[in-house]
Amino acid sequence: MNKNLKKLFFVLLTLLFTLTIFARPAYIDPKMTSGRVFDQRILDINQINTYITNFAIFAQDVYSGNNSGLYWPAGFPQETYVFGAGVWVGGIIENDDGTADTTMSCGYYPNSASTEFVPGDINDASPDRPTPYNNPWDIVYISTSDNYGQPWPLKTTSGADSVVSMQDSYTEFNDMDLSYRLVPSSIPLEIEVKQTTYAWVGPLKEDIIFLKYDIQNKRSDKKDIKKCYVGIGADNDIGNEAQDAANDLLGFIDTMTVDYAGVKDTLMQINVGYQFQLESEAGWTHFPGIVAYKYLESPKATEPIDLYHDGSFIIPAGERIGMTTFNYFTIQTDPSDHIKRYLVLAGYDHTRYNPNDPEASYRPFPNWEIGVPGFPGKTEDPTAAGDKRFAMASGPFTLMYDSTATVIIGIIISKNSAEMLDKMLLAQQIYDQGWLGPVAPGQVNFDVVGMDKKVVIYWDNAQELIPDKYYSLVSDTTLPIYNPAYREYDIEGYNIYKSRTGAGGTWELLAQYDKINEYTILLKDSLIYYNAAAARYETTYYYDTVGSNTGIPYYFVDSNLTNGIQYYYTIRAYDVNFNGYAVTPSNDTIGTIPLVLEGAGKTKAAVPRSLTSNIIAGTYDLNLVSGNIDTSLIDIEIIHALDTLVEKVKNDTFTLTFGLAERSSVDTTLPAYPYTITNKNGDTVIQDIMDLDTLWVNNEKIIVLPIEKYNPYSGFIFKINDFKLDTSGWTNKDNxxxxxxxxxxxxxxxxxxxxxxxxxxxxxxxxxxxxxxxxxxxxxxxxxxxxxxxxxxxxxxxxxxxxxxxxxxxxxxxxxxxxxxxxxxxxxxxxxxxxxxxxxxxxxxxxxxxxxxxxxxxxxxxxxxxxxxxxxxxxxxxxxxxxxxxxNDSNFVMTYPPINSQYKFTVTPATFAEVTESTLDNIKVVPNPYVVRSELDLDYNYRRILFTNLPDKCTIRIYTLSGDLIATINHDVEISITKDNKTTTAYDLTKGYAEWDVLTKNDQIPAPGIYIYHVQTPNGETKIGKFAIIK
Incomplete structure (x- = not known):
């Protein structure tokens, strides 16, 4: 609900956003205002829905007129808990003349709903930026969004997208724009802030959002920031807090004895400030919950800190500081300038601060007692209910030049105090164990190969072999989130997408593959629905079961494409798990609340093209080495997979070994046969299981569904087309x-x-x-x-x-x-x-x-x-x-299942035949005639003519009709690549084409007319032809 006194920042933004804030979609497009991209977006993966911006304000809907911007549970936007909040950073800058400036940069000032931060980093005007403070990537990034076509900015050391939770967000902002100073005479700290958020779904954790601030000292004078404090300033309005409706109360927990990580009666530093009320809210479906802020990580002390200024509690240098201030104020006593806001961070009561007797107003924590029974820690007396704000901070420490201080805070909303305690401990455990929570699969390793009018896509099963890290937490029977239905290995299938440009919003789904097992679902869509019994909105999923249990071929052919045109592809793994479980009357544990997550994907491009005219495809041979299997009942095929490789496939011999029978995941009354394929060095290149699917009772044969597994970097696809167990040759009690x-x-x-x-x-x-x-x-x-x-x-x-x-x-x-x-x-x-x-x-x-x-x-x-x-x-x-x-019959012929049987097969790589005159017969020029702005042109300044159906090596010379040589193209499938100061040989074995950029050797555009081309191979074979250029 709006507050009459919270208008100043809205007036400012109205001037900045004129003609831009009307008819906004759910996700706000970045708008260029005052030379900046001011972006606001919403985090909505779990039950806490909140707005965030790239100018430090969060939990406020700035674009709608500075309305409350954090509501809970999902689906009840009128049930708001925070009117606005932001990071607060204060410190002292020592001047060269011996004086010092006390200053503070405010991410959200409650009295005017304003901020002193602006989007982007301090170096926003560096040469690699298109225009100072006018950068389309200075936005709020959300990992579950296409981010207006901008790539996800956080990467792992291997270059993959770094996403921690089920919905991450990331943005950067700084305090260097003097026009945004709330007190014009105050100086900025000159800091750059990187803000990241994490969120998960599932019991308890769906009511938590984590905020991480990395605050870097980027001062132009390279000075340290002394006596620095960092924290959060928040105006947590639970519902309507205007005038007579103001009825909120505050509480805080410093330390508490709890059962944590399997250890009972642990004295633990809780570091929590919270806000609640004892009355219902008009128009709400739920009774108001508790909104809490928990410190999870704080800076380290750079020198010993006397927390209470009396020597009773010293924080040693080098230790995490924790929450050293929980200060509070009201709308009437908001700290009105940077000095007062710094005092709030430092633990002083700014309303009665006396510089001649500062200790008289030192109050790092309220002096409340147990004001409201049943609420942990200390709370206000119920008679003090009103419109409250608070600041919680950590300090003091020295933020040295170019160093970074990190603060991590969890925002937690709970129905009652007992639930709040469980969620606080869970938030601590998720943090302590390295952000353990359900997370989408990692990026799939895949390759794309351009063939004649098609692209072949290969991928591996590496993601399937990586255990879900969250399993180690939910499998612990001592924790409240214990879930015996949670799957340790939960990759269920793959989705393949295609785009002509690779830009956001242009991707189309090509194919979906689902493992053959008891989970026969493919995520198609989801819906937020109202659960009347729980009085809250929850997420349910619709599933597309068409093509479920398809099996995973690990390759896909995209056909009917145009040669010479570039296409983009990505493959994303998805998993299936369960956020809850139930016990059936027969005492079986089953998973409930299905959770399906799709991972991020790499993007790779391929160009369909004519194949090399003299290539000889790779081959293989397959031989039974040992075992009693009836070879007539199994049909194994080895397909030479990658025709284009970073490294050429070498001759290698592989061993296929079947293991002992297990139960089929398709039908538990049938067996399944695990198998392993190793190379000549004994390294495992494929390990999987063959699940039997159907029993034909009449002739007693069991048929396996066709399966295909591959390791592309070994150069083959291993494929079982058919597998039968002839049980008529098995002994039984009757024969x-x-x-x-x-x-x-x-x-x-x-x-x-x-x-x-x-x-x-x-x-x-x-x-x-x-x-x-x-x-x-x-x-x-x-x-x-x-x-x-x-x-x-x-x-x-x-x-x-x-x-x-x-x-x-x-x-x-x-x-x-x-x-x-x-x-x-x-x-x-x-x-x-x-x-x-x-x-x-x-x-x-x-x-x-x-x-x-x-x-x-x-x-x-x-x-x-x-x-x-x-x-x-x-x-x-x-x-x-x-x-x-x-x-009983002496003529009985016994047959055997494949246990302990071994095959060996050798993969022979592709080679090239000697070029003859007929090899060059099919060489063509595409397009012919060439017309400016052909479909093959990448843009107006990048024209292309293709020479197709070429052998592996040749030289192409282009002449005018008068015999002048205007261009030479050397075509070779073997090239050298230098990486990390090492030169290696790479191969593009099927590249049977070469490009000409339609420029002469003097970089001039050739005139319209007829041209002659001459193709010559190393062994002297030639082909002469002609083509036309038309403008």
Whole structure:
């Protein structure tokens, strides 16, 4: 709501923004005013929606007439909590004559809603800028926006976009414009401020916004800023605070005993100031919450600080200062000049400051007691309710010339004080653990290759192998944000985009790919909806399920393109996770509140072009090395992938190895076969799993969906077109006899019984013989190994099981059914917790009944039904049992799944054939005739004529009809690149064209007419033709 006394800055902006502030869209376009780009935008990713600017003011809607600009929850813009706020920085400049100037730069002055900062950095007039203070990139950048076509300014060391949260923002401003000084006689500090914000969604954290200020001393006289204080000045109006409606109260928390990071009763410096009220607001759906500001990072003390000026609390030099001031005032007592505002930052009551007795007014923190029961720390008495402002600061310290001080503050809104405490601790934990929160995937590695009238796009799966950092936080059962449904590896698919220019707003979606698993969703759109039960607006997602579970081919062909035209592409990974979880009546944990995030993407350009006329494509050969797989049932294809490489593909030999069966993520009753591809050095180039999808009951064949995986920098795509398991060649209880015998030891073979389990047969190794060896494990003292507990001198039995046919050991796992072993005879009623690795006399009866392994089970004591093992005659260390499987039909032909099978294949790179006369027959000039402003011209001053269908190397000479040589073009697919003082050879193996810029060797535009071209190869082959230029 407007306040009558908050008009001065609006009057100023009205003059600046005349003819520009009407009919503004949701995101304000940057406007050029007084030679500056004044930009205002809104942060809206989570429940706190707030305006920010590039001139230091935040939480105020400046463009609408200085209205309150921070509301909560999302969808309730009338429920506002902040009228305006901004960074405050004060300090003392020592003059050469021994005097000193006390000054302060104010990011938001409540009484006039004004600022002393202007957009951009101090060097805004440097030579690399187009016009001083007229730069289109001095805007507010938001990571979820196209930023008016400007690239994201923050980069990692590798050059990728640096985005920390689900919605970052970034802007820069400085205090050097003297016309913006609130007190004309005051001098600027000459500082440059880089402001960054972070925000996440999800329980608790969706009600927090983080502000980071990097404040740099850029003084032209290179002097230090002494006794410097940095902080926030805020006018937090909860609803209507005008006149009689003013009813806000303040509170602050210095230290508090809390349970933090798993440690109980921790005395913790909280550093929080907050504002609340005890009355409802007219027209609000919700009862007003609490708005809190928490210091998370402050500058370090440059010398010891006597916080209370009495020696009772000293902050040592080198330590973080923390919040040293929580000062407050009202609309009637706003600090009216830079000296009074500096006093506020320094902890003095400016309304009664006496320079002859300054300590009498020193009040770094209010002297309140517990004014309102139930609110933490100290608060005002309810009788003091009114229109409040406060400043919280950190200092004093010396901000040396060219050094930077960092302040990080979290703004937190909560329904009540208990929730506020949880959110404060979560904000601290997110900061302490390096900004851990849900974040979009990183940039995808990809390449684009221009081919004839098409572009081929290849990408890798590196992002899929990176765990979500936030998992380490939400998997902690001691934290209030514990979420067992949160996925550690959550990349779900990829979106491919295309643009003719690469500019913002020009991108179109080419393709979407979704992994084959239980998550069959592609994010299409989202909607803010009203949750009546929670009395708040929340985000729900609509999902496009068309083409879901498509699988990921890792390459895409964009066809029907025009040769010679440049196209831009980007690939963005997206993930699927869950912000909440629920427990079903059957005690299963399921994810709720789906969270889908799309990452940023690199941009790469490609030009479709004619191919080199003498290229010979790369080849491969594939051979089975070992294993029992029926090779007629698997169709593997190796595709020579990258025809254009930074480094030429070298001959390499790769090994493909299948692992033990796991459960298919598509259908958990079916198996999946992991596989690894390594190069000749043993390095892994592909590691993935082949999920079986369909069981054909009639002929007992399982078919895998076509899958394609690749590592482009190894030069191939590995593709399984078809995969079948012919289970008709597998033994089962109907076509074979199963027998177990005791080879050594005293256990009675006659009470043993072995069975084949139909439900588990897909995980069956299908071996004719298994050897079970028993082992005793005894520890002299109480011992814990992993999840297993061993009592002193207690006998524990375990086994190893060797699959003779497949030459492997079957691994232990507590999966009830799978390609593994465990103790427990039941394969229907058992749970993983009832499937141990060790047997002892005190083991549960279910575990002592029998042994499961790879689709079979043995009862230890079978009479009329399975009974527990006879412990007195139990197997001893080294005893062996043998299980034999004999087909009833002597003509039965056994087939095998691919476990432990290996292939080898060699990739041979592309080469070039010797050029002959016929190789040059198809050389053409495009366009012919050439007309000025052809579609191939990049702009009016950059004309292009293409020579197409060229061999890998040749020289093109262009002549007039009179025989004058006007241009020479040397075409070669092999070029040298110098990087970091090193020269390497690069290849563009399919570049069968060359460009002419339509300039003579003297940089003149040739006259209209007919021209002759002559193409010559190194081996002497030639081609002569002609083309025309028309104006």
């Amino acid at each position: 074979s006899t199963f027998k177990v015998s005791v080879q050594s030891g005293l256990y009675d073979s006659s009470i043993l019984k072995v069975e084949n389990i139909d439900a588990a047969r897909l995980f069956y190794h299908n071996s004719k013989e298994y050897i079970i060896t028993w082992h005793e494990v005894v520890y002299p003292t109480f011992t814990v190994v992993g999840t297993d507990t061993f009592l002193p001198n207690d006998t524990n039995l375990t086994v190893t099981i060797y699959d003779v046919d497949n030459n492997i050991d079957i691994p232990y796992s507590n999966r009830v059914l799978g390609d593994n072993w465990h103790f427990n005879y039941s394969t229907t009623a058992a749970t993983p917790e009832q499937c141990p690795r060790y047997l002892k006399e005190s083991s549960a009866a279910t575990a002592k009944v029998g042994l499961y392994f790879s689709g079979m089970k043995i009862s230890f004591n079978y009479t009329t039904r399975p009974n527990a093992i006879v412990w007195e005659s139990r197997p001893k260390d080294g005893d062996t049992w043998v299980v034999k499987v004999t087909p």
